[in-house]
Amino acid sequence: MSRFDWLPDFLAKLEDASITAPCGPASGGTPASLLVVDAADWGRVASVAISFNCRLAGLWGDQREGKIMLFCCLERQGDYLLLRTAVPLSHPELPSHTFWFPSADRLERHARDLLGVIFTRHPDSRRWTRHRAWPETDYPLRSDFPAAGRRTTKTPQDEEYPFLRAKGTGVYEIPVGPVHAGIIEPGHFRFQAVGEEVLNLEERLGYLHKGIEKIAVGRDSAGLARLAGRVSGDSTVAHAWAACQAMERAAGIEPPPRGLALRALLAERERIANHLGDIGAICNDVGFAFALYQFSRLREIWQRRSAELFGHRLLMDRVVPGGVGVDLESNGSLSLREDHRLLRKELNGLFDILEDHPSLEDRLLTTGRLTAESARSLGSLGYVGKASGQGFDVRHNNPYAPYDRMEVAVPVFEEGDVAARVRVRMEEVRISLDLLDCLLAGLPAGEVRQEMPSLISSAEGVGFVEGWRGEIITYVRFDGEGRVARFFPRDPSWFTWPALERIVLGNIVPDFPVCNKSVNGSYSGHDL
Amino acid sequence: MLRVLNKIFRTGVLTETPPVISESELERCGIEVRRRIDARFGGSLAIRQVDAGSCNGCELEIHALNNPYHDVERFGIHFVASPRHADALLVTGPVSRHMEAALRRVYNATPAPKFVIAAGDCACDGGEFGISYASCGAVENVLPVDVKIAGCPPAPLDLLRGLLAALGEGSDQS
Numbered sequence: 001m002s003r004f005d006w007l008p009d010f011l012a013k014l015e016d017a018s019i020t021a022p023c024g025p026a027s028g029g030t031p032a033s034l035l036v037v038d039a040a041d042w043g044r045v046a047s048v049a050i051s052f053n054c055r056l057a058g059l060w061g062d063q064r065e066g067k068i069m070l071f072c073c074l075e076r077q078g079d080y081l082l083l084r085t086a087v088p089l090s091h092p093e094l095p096s097h098t099f100w101f102p103s104a105d106r107l108e109r110h111a112r113d114l115l116g117v118i119f120t121r122h123p124d125s126r127r128w129t130r131h132r133a134w135p136e137t138d139y140p141l142r143s144d145f146p147a148a149g150r151r152t153t154k155t156p157q158d159e160e161y162p163f164l165r166a167k168g169t170g171v172y173e174i175p176v177g178p179v180h181a182g183i184i185e186p187g188h189f190r191f192q193a194v195g196e197e198v199l200n201l202e203e204r205l206g207y208l209h210k211g212i213e214k215i216a217v218g219r220d221s222a223g224l225a226r227l228a229g230r231v232s233g234d235s236t237v238a239h240a241w242a243a244c245q246a247m248e249r250a251a252g253i254e255p256p257p258r259g260l261a262l263r264a265l266l267a268e269r270e271r272i273a274n275h276l277g278d279i280g281a282i283c284n285d286v287g288f289a290f291a292l293y294q295f296s297r298l299r300e301i302w303q304r305r306s307a308e309l310f311g312h313r314l315l316m317d318r319v320v321p322g323g324v325g326v327d328l329e330s331n332g333s334l335s336l337r338e339d340h341r342l343l344r345k346e347l348n349g350l351f352d353i354l355e356d357h358p359s360l361e362d363r364l365l366t367t368g369r370l371t372a373e374s375a376r377s378l379g380s381l382g383y384v385g386k387a388s389g390q391g392f393d394v395r396h397n398n399p400y401a402p403y404d405r406m407e408v409a410v411p412v413f414e415e416g417d418v419a420a421r422v423r424v425r426m427e428e429v430r431i432s433l434d435l436l437d438c439l440l441a442g443l444p445a446g447e448v449r450q451e452m453p454s455l456i457s458s459a460e461g462v463g464f465v466e467g468w469r470g471e472i473i474t475y476v477r478f479d480g481e482g483r484v485a486r487f488f489p490r491d492p493s494w495f496t497w498p499a500l501e502r503i504v505l506g507n508i509v510p511d512f513p514v515c516n517k518s519v520n521g522s523y524s525g526h527d528l
Numbered sequence: 529m530l531r532v533l534n535k536i537f538r539t540g541v542l543t544e545t546p547p548v549i550s551e552s553e554l555e556r557c558g559i560e561v562r563r564r565i566d567a568r569f570g571g572s573l574a575i576r577q578v579d580a581g582s583c584n585g586c587e588l589e590i591h592a593l594n595n596p597y598h599d600v601e602r603f604g605i606h607f608v609a610s611p612r613h614a615d616a617l618l619v620t621g622p623v624s625r626h627m628e629a630a631l632r633r634v635y636n637a638t639p640a641p642k643f644v645i646a647a648g649d650c651a652c653d654g655g656e657f658g659i660s661y662a663s664c665g666a667v668e669n670v671l672p673v674d675v676k677i678a679g680c681p682p683a684p685l686d687l688l689r690g691l692l693a694a695l696g697e698g699s700d701q702s
């Protein structure tokens with residue numbers, strides 16, 4: 001199977017539908033093909049794409065003077081196809097993709113709230129990211145909207161969001177949040193329940209909207225990398241990497257091999273740290289405090305090593321444009337290898353305990369099921385997708401350096417329950433440990449960083465990176481002065497939050513925390 | 529079950545063995561915190577944590593305060609589920625405008641006397657996000673702040689030092 005061997009058939013299908021769309025490589029070194037589509041055909045292209053089993057992987061807009069460019073990123077067999085169209089700013093209207101791709105729903109509503117794009121035939125006319133920080137008639141990502149905003153008074157509470165209502169005897173509603181009981185991010189959940197059983201869950205996110213896309217505008221590459229590293233603090237390495245990859249592609253450079261290997265090393269460390277934390281927390285949510293104690297202990301040891309060798313417990317700001325900002329000495333390598341050996345040994349024992357502990361079995365098996373069908377239609381990624389039969393992993397399906405020279409195994413399960421999402425994490429920790437040893441063994445010599453060109457003018461790039469939650473897609477465009485003109489990081493949580501709404505159906509309300517933790521969507525990475 | 533017990537037995541109590549960072553500093557700091565909590569709050573300080581716009585990095589480190597290495601409960605600090613039970617608010621992030629009203633409500637629901645700790649660079653001065661159409665910047669732009677803990681994110685020990693500083697303030701209330 002070679003890259004894009006399906007594309008000629010796809011183009012022929014478009015031609016049959018009398019859609020003319022010139023196709024060529026996307027800009028820079030972006031490993032995608034670009035299809036330029038007429039706005040009127042936008043919906044019909046989606047209908048062909050769905051019949052081709054494409055996955056919708058991202059959707060965003062970008063104002064360029066009197067036009068808004070719309071991008072839709074499709075994926076099939078690991079190949080990325082970017083669709084692009086343009087609508088006039090005076091009349092920014094085009095057909096919605098949501099009818100064909102439910103995963104487009106919130107991304108389109110986000111583009112409408114921030115850019116004023118009107119998606120016709122969108123099934124849900126309600127706002128999404130917008131609460132009360134700016135009025136309906138304003139669009140923060142338009143160039144005439146000041147980054148400072150126009151509000152001079154306190155922001156009122158968002159009270160009028162039209163939630164779905166369930167009526168009937170015995171149906172009651174439980175509103176939760178935005179401030180939750182634990183130490184977690186804010187968001188609102190509206191449950192309809194009968195007795196203990198959840199009939200419906202509706203999420204209301206956007207509380208953490210910090211204007212990341214807008215405040216990125218005007219930054220230089222170093223400033224954008226810092227911001228990208230704070231899109232979601234637990235995924236700082238992955239997001240910074242995706243943004244840097246996009247910028248490097250725009251600039252036409254590639255970091256030196258040692259820099260790339262170290263990026264992967266940091267990314268795998270991040271994956272392990274988060275999985276360890278999650279495994280402990282999920283078990284704790286069903287009352288197995290032993291696991292929390294053990295896994296938070298292992299996570300702490302891991303983070304301390306990160307601080308010692310790389311200077312930061314969460315590895316923030318270590319990935320920089322052109323490479324990495326830290327190097328690894330040879331005795332550092334030795335300590336890491338020893339860490340890996342010890343962690344493996346501990347995990348063997350601990351995973352065995354988790355695997356056949358009766359109380360965990362009782363609470364995690366069959367709880368919070370996501371069917372393969374739902375996972376596919378929602379485009380769910382990472383451990384959520386992998387636990388429900390969706391075996392996609394950028395490192396495996398469209399490997400970027402240094403993964404292009406490694407075998408990345410992808411654990412896939414069919415059960416789709418909380419237990420399967422725990423199992424994917426356990427497998428991924430093991431796989432990452434192997435990758436880490438492999439990276440250390442083959443660590444290339446040389447520089448860790450290449451200078452970025454001083455001026456990256458009017459260029460764009462897209463980054464594709466497998467973060468610990470799954471695929472991250474980041475779009476960056478530079479203006480004529482070499483400043484960032486557009487930044488859109490698509491966190492995998494866009495496609496796992498909607499999955500959570502399905503996962504809890506038919507479960508009991510008290511199991512919501514464990515279902516939620518097993519998905520662990522990023523609020524910040526989604527709200528932007 | 530035997531394996532669980534065996535693992536617990538072998539793991540032992542970690543809380544006092546010093547691995548990489550200076551645990552004695554943690555101890556020293558913690559014992560001082562404990563002393564002040566005993567004097568001012570009758571033995572326990574209830575903290576309500578509020579993420580008002582954080583990237584979640586600060587939350588990870590606040591979580592780490594409860595891991596077996598730090599185990600801040602032993603110093604009398606515990607995190608509570610409701611502001612109505614809280615002596616102090618630990619606020620992270622720049623305050624996003626969409627969280628502004630919720631943060632005020634949490635503050636109003638916290639019984640006086642109360643104090644507010646701004647944790648992390650974002651909470652202290654807006655950090656990487658600053659003030660914009662979507663962000664109010666520092667917590668003090670929305671609420672009166674008693675103590676600031678810098679860092680992006682502040683490490684658990686920095687958080688503990690900050691709490692110590694917080695407890696040192698306003699000794700007249702003791």
Ligand code: SF4
Pocket residue numbers: 230233581582583584585586620621622647648649650651655656679680681682
């Ligand atoms: S201080 Fe740093 S870690 Fe904390 S919320 Fe701000 S950016 Fe995230």
